Amino acid sequence: NWWAGMRDSEVHPLQRRKLGSWHSPRLCTPKTNVMFLKTHKTASCTILNLLYRFGEKHNLTFALPKGYHFDYPNFFNSRSVKGFWWQNGQHYNMMSSHMRFNRPEVQSVMPADTFYISILRHPVSLAESSFNYFHFLAPAFKHSPSFEDFIANPWKYYIPYLRFNHLARNMLWFDLGFDHNAEFSLQSAQSVVAEIQQTFHFILLADYFDQSMVLLRDALCWSLDDVVTFRHNARTNAKPKCLSPAQEEQLKKWNALDWYLYQSFNKTFWEKVERFGKRRMDKEVAILQARREELQNLCLLKEGKPPKVKQSLGQGVQRCQTGYVTMMKHTLNSNLSISDKELCSRMIREEYEYTDLMRKKQFPKT
Numbered sequence: 258n259w260w261a262g263m264r265d266s267e268v269h270p271l272q273r274r275k276l277g278s279w280h281s282p283r284l285c286t287p288k289t290n291v292m293f294l295k296t297h298k299t300a301s302c303t304i305l306n307l308l309y310r311f312g313e314k315h316n317l318t319f320a321l322p323k324g325y326h327f328d329y330p331n332f333f334n335s336r337s338v339k340g341f342w343w344q345n346g347q348h349y350n351m352m353s354s355h356m357r358f359n360r361p362e363v364q365s366v367m368p369a370d371t372f373y374i375s376i377l378r379h380p381v382s383l384a385e386s387s388f389n390y391f392h393f394l395a396p397a398f399k400h401s402p403s404f405e406d407f408i409a410n411p412w413k414y415y416i417p418y419l420r421f422n423h424l425a426r427n428m429l430w431f432d433l434g435f436d437h438n439a440e441f442s443l444q445s446a447q448s449v450v451a452e453i454q455q456t457f458h459f460i461l462l463a464d465y466f467d468q469s470m471v472l473l474r475d476a477l478c479w480s481l482d483d484v485v486t487f488r489h490n491a492r493t494n495a496k497p498k499c500l501s502p503a504q505e506e507q508l509k510k511w512n513a514l515d516w517y518l519y520q521s522f523n524k525t526f527w528e529k530v531e532r533f534g535k536r537r538m539d540k541e542v543a544i545l546q547a548r549r550e551e552l553q554n555l556c557l558l559k560e561g562k563p564p565k566v567k568q569s570l571g572q573g574v575q576r577c578q579t580g581y582v583t584m585m586k587h588t589l590n591s592n593l594s595i596s597d598k599e600l601c602s603r604m605i606r607e608e609y610e611y612t613d614l615m616r617k618k619q620f621p622k623t
């Protein structure tokens with residue numbers, strides 16, 4: 258594909274038509290009002306990075322928290338948006354920091370034509386990531402000698418409604434604003450999924466990150482480089498340690514609400530892929546990966562590169578290890594040109610630093 262590495266700006270509009278779907282899926286207007294519900298341990302920092310980059314590039318305004326989240330784990334309240342009350346009638350384009358979703362409050366802050374997105378991850382790999390990352394925060398994890406012990410007998414360590422214990426059980430359900438300790442019933446799970454489908458226009462899957470980016474780009478009518486990312490917030494010490502099928506089943510049972518949620522949106526995700534076209538998807542994923550590779554080679558020191566993660570259409574669970582986390586940090590190549598340095602710095606900028614920067618831009622005096 259001779260155009261694989263091209264930036265959109267380098268492609269003449271007439272050529273775009275010839276290139277087909279990747280460069281010009283249809284005559285569309287890029288969406289600039291986007292609400293991203295940032296769920297936990299789901300590649301959400303990687304998505305946040307691309308949203309901040311897009312916002313910065315197009316001078317968009319963000320509904321920002323006073324710190325780095327909207328008073329999490331409490332339900333979102335418009336009062337936790339910096340400046341919302343004293344800047345009466347403030348219009349925001351984007352909102353993307355951690356929160357516990359609360360639809361009416363979010364809708365009171367965001368414009369009516371906002372495009373709502375969120376991201377889920379397979380509950381087995383999510384639980385493992387959460388156990389490692391939140392080991393000292395979630396009481397249930399803190400009191401478990403090991404992940405295996407926790408899986409074998411979660412009720413020994415888990416007290417419902419203890420602050421931060423939601424990180425140990427059905428945390429996606431919690432982040433989406435529902436009761437993560439509720440008994441599973443098909444009827445109520447179906448009605449929650451229906452409610453989420455009514456609110457959110459697209460639910461991405463971390464396990465199929467690249468496919469998610471292709472669909473997101475299509476839905477938002479954005480350019481290729483807008484959705485090319487480096488992996489953020491990844492562990493450096495992730496040695497693979499497989500869980501047995503029985504342990505995986507136990508985790509799915511323990512997180513029955515999240516498992517139902519994941520299965521439901523996994524189904525609709527692949528229906529979307531079907532409509533998009535499987536061959537078209539494969540082609541566009543390849544283009545995305547080639548561009549990421551190109552940008553990694555340009556931007557990152559070799560030893561700072563994130564590990565390659567294999568993603569294939571048929572594969573679900575990413576099996577992992579236990580232990581305590583150290584996070585991967587990207588390091589820029591030296592001697593980049595000024596413009597490349599700017600581009601690369603944006604791509605590696607972490608959540609806190611980027612949030613501070615956007616806050617400074619929007620509130621220069623505070």
Ligand SMILES: Nc1ncnc2c1ncn2[C@@H]1O[C@H](COP(=O)(O)OS(=O)(=O)O)[C@@H](OP(=O)(O)O)[C@H]1O
Nearest residue numbers: 297298299300301302303386466488489490491492
């Ligand atoms: N591109 C891409 N594809 C797949 N997975 C990815 C990607 N980017 C980040 N990650 C993984 O997401 C985990 C971090 O998630 P978050 O950024 O949501 O964490 S946080 O809740 O904001 O702390 C963390 O998972 P674990 O490494 O398993 O802990 C990251 O490795």
